[in-house]
Amino acid sequence: MSSLHDAARRLARLDAGEVLQEEPLARHCSWRIGGPADILVQPSSCDQAARVLRFAREEGLPLVVIGRGTNLLFADEGFRGVIMKLGRRFSDFEIDGLTVRARAGLWVPRLVRNLAAAGLSGLEHAAGIPGSVGGLVTMNGGSLRRCVGDRIVDVLAVGYSGEMRVFSREECGFSYRRSVFQDSAGFCGDRWVILEARLVLERGRRSEVRAEAVGIMEERRKKFPLRLPNCGSVFTNDPAVYELAGPPGKVVEDTGLKGLTVGGAQVSHHHANFIVNRGGATARDVLSLIGEVRRRVHARIGAWLACEVRYVAPDGTVAPASEACGEL
Ligand SMILES: Cc1cc2nc3c(=O)[nH]c(=O)nc-3n(C[C@H](O)[C@H](O)[C@H](O)COP(=O)(O)OP(=O)(O)OC[C@H]3O[C@@H](n4cnc5c(N)ncnc54)[C@H](O)[C@@H]3O)c2cc1C
Incomplete structure (x- = not known):
C-alpha cells in the first residue's frame, strides 16, 4: 500500500495531470461497474500524457488508456496499475476548411454538433455515440454501416517511451470496428495512445447536416434502452x-x-x-x-x-x- 502511495506521489510531482488513488472504476464507465484502480490520472496536454507513459514504463506498472468508458467492462477487483483517462480535460478541437483536428478526449456528440454548425458533413452517423474521439477511432466506431475511419486523414499518437508518431489512415489498419490501436491497448509492450485525430469532411448545408444528425439521434432514442446503464451493442455484427x-x-x-x-x-x-x-x-x-x-x-x-x-x-x-x- 505504501509503495502505491509513493508511486502516486511521484507521479503527482511530475505534473502529469490530476492523480487519484484507489479510484472506483464504476465512476468511469457507462455500465457503472468496476472496482478501484490503484492510480487514475487525467492529463490535459500531450506532454503530460507522454510523461504518464514514461512514468508507467520506468516504474514497471501496467497502464490502460480509456476515454469515456462506454465500451469497457472493468473487473470487480479493479485494476492494479495506472489508468490514464483522456476525457474532458483533453478535448480541444480546431476546424480549418474541410478538416478538423480533434483531441482524443473530445466528446463525440460535441464534435458532431460543431461540425453541423460549421456546415461540414460526413460524421452525422456518429451523432449520439457517447464516447470520446480516441475511443471512437480505436474502435473504428460509427453507425448505419459507416465507420469513423472513412474520414480519418491521420492520427497523432504517443508511444510507451513518450515518442510521438503520426499514423496515416492506411497505417491505422481500419476495418469493421477494428484498428491497430486495439492491439496495443492495455499491456506492457509496443503501445500507442491516440492524442489527436485529423478528419476530412465535405461541405454541406448547415440546416441539412443538422437535420440529418438530429434524425439519427431520434432513431437511436427509439431503438436503444437509454434509461438503464449499458455499454451499447455487446456483440459485433459478424x-x-x-x-x-x-x-x-x-x-x-x-x-x-x-x-x-x-x-x-x-x-x-x-x-x-x-x-x-x-x-x-x-x-x-x-x-x-x-x-x-x-x-x-x-x-x-x-x-x-x-x-x-x-x-x-x-x-x-x-x-x-x-x-x-x-x-x-
Ligand atoms: C448507449 C450507447 C450507444 C452506443 N452506440 C454505438 C454506436 O452506434 N456505434 C459504435 O461504434 N459504438 C457505440 N457505442 C460504443 C461506444 O460508445 C463507442 O465504441 C465509443 O467510440 C467508445 O469511446 P470511449 O471513449 O467510451 O472508449 P472507451 O470505452 O473508454 O475505450 C474503448 C477502447 O479504446 C481504447 N482507447 C480509448 N481511448 C484511447 C486512446 N486515446 N488511445 C488509444 N486507445 C484508446 C481503450 O483502451 C479501449 O480498448 C455505444 C455505447 C453506448 C453506451
Whole structure:
C-alpha cells in the first residue's frame, strides 16, 4: 500500500495531470461497474500524457488508456496499475476548411454538433455515440454501416517511451470496428495512445447536416434502452453470422433470450444486443450472462457471437469480453 502511495506521489510531482488513488472504476464507465484502480490520472496536454507513459514504463506498472468508458467492462477487483483517462480535460478541437483536428478526449456528440454548425458533413452517423474521439477511432466506431475511419486523414499518437508518431489512415489498419490501436491497448509492450485525430469532411448545408444528425439521434432514442446503464451493442455484427441468422440483436432475440438475467445484469427487453445494469450488477454477472447468451446462440445456430465490448482484467489485459467469459 505504501509503495502505491509513493508511486502516486511521484507521479503527482511530475505534473502529469490530476492523480487519484484507489479510484472506483464504476465512476468511469457507462455500465457503472468496476472496482478501484490503484492510480487514475487525467492529463490535459500531450506532454503530460507522454510523461504518464514514461512514468508507467520506468516504474514497471501496467497502464490502460480509456476515454469515456462506454465500451469497457472493468473487473470487480479493479485494476492494479495506472489508468490514464483522456476525457474532458483533453478535448480541444480546431476546424480549418474541410478538416478538423480533434483531441482524443473530445466528446463525440460535441464534435458532431460543431461540425453541423460549421456546415461540414460526413460524421452525422456518429451523432449520439457517447464516447470520446480516441475511443471512437480505436474502435473504428460509427453507425448505419459507416465507420469513423472513412474520414480519418491521420492520427497523432504517443508511444510507451513518450515518442510521438503520426499514423496515416492506411497505417491505422481500419476495418469493421477494428484498428491497430486495439492491439496495443492495455499491456506492457509496443503501445500507442491516440492524442489527436485529423478528419476530412465535405461541405454541406448547415440546416441539412443538422437535420440529418438530429434524425439519427431520434432513431437511436427509439431503438436503444437509454434509461438503464449499458455499454451499447455487446456483440459485433459478424458478416458470417449475419449471413446465417441476421444481426446480433435479432439472433439473440430469436434465441428467446430477451430478459435473460444473471444477478443485476439483464439482456434488454428493448434491444437484445444490449445488456443493462438493473442495479448492483457486477462484472462477473455480465461475463456470466454473455457466456450464457453465447452458449445458447451457438447451440441454436452453430456459430459463436464475438463481443465488441472490451473487458479490462485486473492485470491490465484488455480484450473482447467474449474471450474472458469462458474462464468463469
Ligand atoms: C448507449 C450507447 C450507444 C452506443 N452506440 C454505438 C454506436 O452506434 N456505434 C459504435 O461504434 N459504438 C457505440 N457505442 C460504443 C461506444 O460508445 C463507442 O465504441 C465509443 O467510440 C467508445 O469511446 P470511449 O471513449 O467510451 O472508449 P472507451 O470505452 O473508454 O475505450 C474503448 C477502447 O479504446 C481504447 N482507447 C480509448 N481511448 C484511447 C486512446 N486515446 N488511445 C488509444 N486507445 C484508446 C481503450 O483502451 C479501449 O480498448 C455505444 C455505447 C453506448 C453506451
